[in-house]
Amino acid sequence: MRLRTNSLGDLERVVMDTLWSHGPDLSVRDVMEHMHGSGKKELAYTTVMTVLDRLAKKSIAQRTRDGRAWRYTAAASREELAATALRSTLDNVQADRRLAMMHFLDDASPGEIDDLRAALVEVERRHG
Template sequence: MRQRNTSLGDLERVVMDTLWSHGPELSVRDVMDHMGGEKDLAYTTIMTVLDRLAKKGLADRTRDGRAWRYTAASSREELAATALRSTLENVQADRKLAMVHFLDDASPAEIDDLRAALAEVERRHG
């Protein structure tokens, strides 16, 4: 799997949300049409954002005549997992301690979700 820069700016996040919600294979114009409240943005701005997302490995693109069609390279959940994994890999100190600090602020529902996720992983890996 190629290394991806998972950090997103505000507009990149809106564009990725559009790809996830209305994709696959959206043109720049399609993205603009689906963005709703962001109508005042220039075509070239959205084109630049999509190009940047493709260069980061977060969107895939295919040629369609003279234009490009864009698809999210991974799901929201896969991108979140990649970002979490990358953050934990960059912890210079104790990774377990970093996780404990993170979980100290977790709600009971988040802890339940974590338990369910761990049970699913254990089920898959026997």
């Protein structure tokens, strides 16, 4: 299954944070209770259900039938979703990808550059 990389709206992000933090296998009511318990604005059941349905259609969440209800699980970790979004963005660059990466890295902090170096070392180690 391939994740769609449409950016998440604010409400989608809150719902995904709930799936990541309290999942897997949450009902709409479970998601609502966890969101309300974390101090988030209380939303209508149908609103949360619609957001979860949208996330499932985008393949960002997976759902399984449980009687008449659905149970939801994040289809990927936060990190996997971020990586997919980055890859999609780079794939859609019509100009020079290297130049696009350079512009991105121009704003990187020294810590982010260190993280990038460490990640490159790990990738090179994995790929020989």
